[in-house]
Amino acid sequence: MTAAPLHLAGERLMLDPGGCLHWPAQRMLVVSDLHFEKSTSAALRGALLPPFDTRETLAQLAGHIRKYAPRSVLCLGDSFHDSKGAARLQAADHARLQSLAQETRFIWVLGNHDPTPPADLPGDATPEHRQGPLVFRHQAQPGRVHGEISGHFHPKASVAVRGTNITRPCFIADGYRMMLPAIGAYTGGLDVSAPAIATHFPRGGRVFLLGRERLYSFPIGPSRPGAARREPEPMPLLTRG
Amino acid sequence: MPRTLPEPFAGWFASRGWKARAHQLDVLEAAQRGENLLLIAPTGGGKTLAGFLPSLVELAASPREGLHTLYVSPLKALSADVARNLTTPVTDMRLDISIETRSGDTSPDKRCKQSEAPPNLLLTTPESLAVMISQPKAAEFFQTLQRVIIDEVHAIAGTKRGDQLALCLARLAMLAPDMRRIGLSATVAHRDAIRRYVADDAAIIEVAGGAPPEIGMILPQGRLPWSGHMGLASAPDILTRIAEARMTIVFVNTRAQAELLFQELWKLNDATLPIAIHHGSLEMAQRLRVEAAMADGRIRAVVATASLDLGIDWGSVDQVIQVGAPKGVSRLLQRVGRANHRMDEASIATLVPANRFEVLECEAAIAGVAAHELDGDPPRPGGLDVLAQHILGCACAAPFHPDALYAEIRTAAPYADLDRETFNDTLEFVENGGYALAAYDTYRKLFRDSEGLLHVMSDRVMRMHRMNIGTIVEAPVLKVRYMGRGGGTLGEIEEYFVNMLRQGDTFIFAGRLLSFQRLRENVCEVTDGGEGEPKVPAYEGGRMPLTTNLASRVRAMLNTPSLWRNFPEPVQEWLNMQTIRSVMPGRSDLLIETFPRGDRWYLVAYCFEGRNAHQTLGMLITKRMERFGMQPLGFVATDYVMATWSATEPTDLARLFEVDMLGDDLEAWMDESSMLRRSFRHVAVIAGLIARHYPGHDKNRRQVTVNSDLIYDVLRKHQPNHILLRATRADAAAGMTDVGRVADMLSRIQGRVRHIKLDRVSPLAVPVLLEIGRENVRTNDSDEALLEEAALIAEATHLPEPRQGRLFG
Known part of the structure; x- marks a missing residue:
């Protein structure tokens, strides 16, 4: 898996095709929207989904940690699907997470799904985390920012190529901010053209779709909120067969 | 000894100038002897009336309260039509027999009345029957049941709806031990399998085929195409044929083909013959309007997909045109039989091959029809997803013991060979998900009491179950609606197609040229007209493969040069x-x-x-x-x-x-x-892992809904032998x-x-x-290759795409 470099607020960040971000200068690993225990949360409402999502997501996370051997791991919020999620962890999963968090410093940025720190797990909890020129928060703030890294929206993007549509989770960034994809095993996504995301990138930017071995990068144009009239056909980036 | 119907039936038949047909009398006699029956007859043979005669005669002789006969048909419209056709003789003869229908459209009020005072004859669908079976009152409601009539058995056996119906019948047999069965079927390749589907001991009464159909072929003028499947080049000839007949059904193979051919015909239709379109994605109201216009003889032709393969008799259809490959002899016969629903007159049909291979296939199909060589696969074993749904339905009706339920289920033909271990695994899935991790003990749907009976955990589970009964799983679809307040709905198209549209893109749907405007929640908003090359929505699984029989006929023809001169x-x-x-x-x-x-x-x-x-x-x-x-x-x-x-x-x-x-x-x-992923989605929905409907306006729905692909990936990795994955593989191996x-x-x-x-x-x-x-x-591999290609082009051109509607276009 080849990570791709991206500069934000003068810092060199590595985007990993596995959906995590590594900040080499600080040896910090950033992951977003793990949504641990989404399955048991659904089970409470009557849908008995396969209860292996936490295990699966943990395995991904452990893999990233092994690969980068970071000094700290920052979870960008919604690490648990709900505030009681940590209490529902299976014993084995709990032990695994516990040992990961003991070996490396964990920073739990709080999200809307998990507004309180995870009970019984090591690490520091905070509504937002600043380090160097960067600010890490769960949900992007409206207006101008410089060096913001957030999650929350689970960005994904579609590429139409040869008559089919390929949709993947993605990073989305302009020179000012970046959003991370969700890496939870059961997390879906929101298309980057949705106003909730697009509004944060009024000047356009780039998306980086997660591939098996590498990222696939595409530029995106400025958003045109409320555009309803027919614009002249732009130069087609890709033609459909 | 000349056999006759008892009065008042004999008189009523005579008053209409009819004579009871031999098979109608055979059915009556066999039913009176208490036999289970399968009646095989070509369309137009008075099959449905034959099925009802024993019940009508019994009820005329001794009127009574309570449910006597249940009629199940795969088509809701068919039930309504049959109810109308039965009401005529019942009224004419002043019989004291109550007839009602029940489907998803029946009002709660009427359903309530029906359960308090059941009609003598109840006409319904497999889904509505499954809902009735899951009611605690089911035992009481069905205890008086004497007979069940299963219409179109050939179309339902071997499908998931057929599995569901078979399980319901097994349950009915337990609730009403006196119940006898009559199956009604068109001529089929696998007679014995169909017979066993009706009942293990069912006797077959077969009506010899009517007049053989007259099937011709027309080729497009000019060059015979080398490829393509739409057959548009033949539109002028098709139109000529339409003009020569009273009413024509133009059958095509896919919805996309229906839309394109319909457009093509109207381009040429200078005489403005009333020609309509009918396919499964169109708004129901629109389809019903077309069917009504057919019944009244107000249209001259309808371009249709399999949506008109089954259904009520439109006596006035006098010509069938099949455009594109016929794919199979049985299928062709079924379609040809839609013309001229009178047994003793020949049906007239024309085949319109779209390319040269299809010419061979049409020749083979015509020969196959003449040889009466029916094809199609034998019914496959019952689906475990349907079984899971049924088990929960049974639990909703009353607590059960696993041994008793297992024995009952094995009496349903599709599940005759179900082994106990698989049953147990399915049951466990219903109870608690059946996962290797015992994570869900607290969230289980069923619990066992001290006597080993299984009970439903809560009312909520029951409500959820009843809202999600059914085995027809549609691909994710979006409504197509005209823009603006009160814009009319035209039908539904698949989400993936809309995802490829950008504002202003045109596409053909419901026989119209539409321009895509925007997507609002689950509605695709459109306006009329537009410019540019229109796209045509394609649909998942719209195509069926060539049957083995027809394929070997084509092969044989290629090897017999003496035939070529024809x-x-x-x-x-x-x-x-x-x-x-x-x-x-x-x-x-x-x-x-x-x-x-x-x-x-x-x-x-x-x-x-x-x-x-x-x-x-x-x-x-x-x-x-x-x-x-x-x-x-x-x-x-x-x-x-x-x-x-x-x-x-x-x-x-x-x-x-x-x-x-x-x-x-x-x-x-x-x-x-991707086929397995698609199969898994169907299995997961039918088995109840993914709910389609939630009680009330559950605002947490999005939090519960997880994309089935994600579930599939996780389950496959962590419990590859899970019962739902087994069911998925079985489905895919048989089908796609x-x-x-x-x-x-x-x-x-x-x-x-x-x-x-x-x-x-x-x-x-x-x-x-x-x-x-x-x-x-x-494949996933090719996805990566395609992304690579797209990224490369983007890198080279470096042109950003405007973000309107969709990201890339």
């Missing part, structure tokens, strides 16, 4: 040319041609196993070619052949087509394939991947691979080469 001139030339340039595929060998073209090598295998099997084969063969270092670049599959292209010359083809390719490659590929057919072929052709090396493309290979680029077979 074929159209261009076809004769084409075949003769093939024998000069290459050879004909044999009856039992596998002809493989290889030749260079441009900078590629092509391999064309004449397997004749149908599109689905060829896709599977293509996937496996290209994987093997990769391993053998032949650098495969792609493949394409049609109903007749599979072709690959590669960077180096394919050699040692016997080894390439060895039967051992069905080992690991198959498993690995199947699990990754047709693995059975690939396996049969591979073992048949061992030692019989005939490799012909050519220096250029052969005449027979031209059609498949023309398909290249039109068909995209997706």
Whole structure:
């Protein structure tokens, strides 16, 4: 898996095709929207989904940690699907997470799904985390920012190529901010053209779709909120067969 | 001794100038002896009345309260029509017999009244029956039941709806031990399987076929196309035929074809003949309007898909035109039978092949009809997903003991061979998900009491279950609606298609040229008209493969040059040319041609196993070619052949087509394939893992809903033998991947691979080469390759796309 470099607020960040971000200068690993225990949360409402999502997501996370051997791991919020999620962890999963968090410093940025720190797990909890020129928060703030890294929206993007549509989770960034994809095993996504995301990138930017071995990068144009009239056909980036 | 109907029936028949038919009397007598029956008769044979006669006679002789006969048909509209047709004799003879229908549309009020005072005859669908079965009052409601009539058995046995109905019948047999069964079926290939579906001891009463149909063929004027499946070139001839008949059904194979042909006909329709369109994605109201117009004789033609294969009798249809490949003899007969619903008159039909291979297929189908050689697969074993749904339904009605339920379920034909372990696994899935991790003990849906009876955990579970009964799973669809307040709804199209549209893009739907404006929640907003090349929505699973019987007929024709002179001139030339340039595929060998073209090598295998099997084969063969270092670049599959292209010359083809390719490659590929993912989604929905409907306005719905692909990936990794994955693989093997057919072929052709090396493309290979680029077979590998390509272009052009509607266009 080849990570791709991206500069934000003068810092060199590595985007990993596995959906995590590594900040080499600080040896910090950033992951977003793990949504641990989404399955048991659904089970409470009557849908008995396969209860292996936490295990699966943990395995991904452990893999990233092994690969980068970071000094700290920052979870960008919604690490648990709900505030009681940590209490529902299976014993084995709990032990695994516990040992990961003991070996490396964990920073739990709080999200809307998990507004309180995870009970019984090591690490520091905070509504937002600043380090160097960067600010890490769960949900992007409206207006101008410089060096913001957030999650929350689970960005994904579609590429139409040869008559089919390929949709993947993605990073989305302009020179000012970046959003991370969700890496939870059961997390879906929101298309980057949705106003909730697009509004944060009024000047356009780039998306980086997660591939098996590498990222696939595409530029995106400025958003045109409320555009309803027919614009002249732009130069087609890709033609459909 | 001349047999007669009892009064007042004899009198009523006479008053209409009718005479009871022999099979109607046979059915009556057999039913009076208490036998279970399967009545096989061609359309127009008075089948439905025959089915009802025993019940009407019994009820006329001794009127009573309570449910006497249940009629189940796959079509809601059919129930309503049959109810109307029954009301006439009942009213005429002043019989004291109550008749009602029940479907998803029946008001709660009426349903409530029905359960308090059941009608004598209740006409319903498998889904509504499953809902009734799940009610605690089911035992009381059905205890008086004497008879169940299953209509269109041939269409329902072997489907998931058929599995559901069979399970419900097993339950009814327990609730009403006196109940007898009458199945009504069109002529079928697998009679005994259909008979057993009705009842293990059912007797068959068969009506000899009516007049044989008269089937002709028309070819497009001018050049006979080499490829393409739409048949648009024949539109002028089709229109001429329409003008000559009173009412025509123009059957096509896909909804996209229906839309295109409809457009094409109207372009030419200077006389403005009333021509309508009918397919499964159109708004129900629109479909009903068309059907009503047919019934009243207000239209001259309707372009239709399988949505009109079954259904009520439109006596005035006097011509059927099949555009495109007929695919199978039984299917063709079913369609042809839609014309002229009178048994003793010949149905008139015309076949319109769209390309030269289809000419051969049409010739084969006409011969197959003449030989009365029916085809189609025998019913497959019952689905475990349907079983799971049924188990929960039973629990909703009353607590049960697993031993008793297992015994009951085995009396349903599709589940006769269900082993106890599989039953237990399915039951466990219903109870608590059946996962290797005992995570859900606190969230279980069923609990066991001290006597071993299983109970439903809560009312909530029951409510959820009843809202989600049914085995028809649609692809994710979006409503198509005109923009603006009160804009009319036109129907539904699949989400993936809308995802490819940008504002202003035009597409053809519901017989209209529409311009896509925007997507709002689950509504695709459109306006009329627009510019540019319109797209046509395609639909998942819209195509059925060529049947084995028809394929072997085509093969046999290719090997009998004496028959060729009956074929159209261009076809004769084409075949003769093939024998000069290459050879004909044999009856039992596998002809493989290889030749260079441009900078590629092509391999064309004449397997004749149908599109689905060829896709599977293509996937496996290209994987093997990769391993053998032949650098495969792609493949394409049609109903007749599979072709690959590669960077180096394919050699040692016997080894390439060895039967051992069905080992690991198959498993690995199947699990990754989009077909399995699609199957899994269906299985997960039917089994109740993914709910389609939630009680009330559950605002947490989005939090519960997880994309089925994500679930599939996780489950596959952590519990590959989970019952739902087993069900998924069984479904895919039988259906979309047709693995059975690939396996049969591979073992048949061992030692019989005939490799012909050519220096250029052969005449027979031209059609498949023309398909290249039109068909995209997706695997995860190719997704990566496509993304790579897209990223490369983006890098080179560096042009940002405007973010409007969709990101990339």
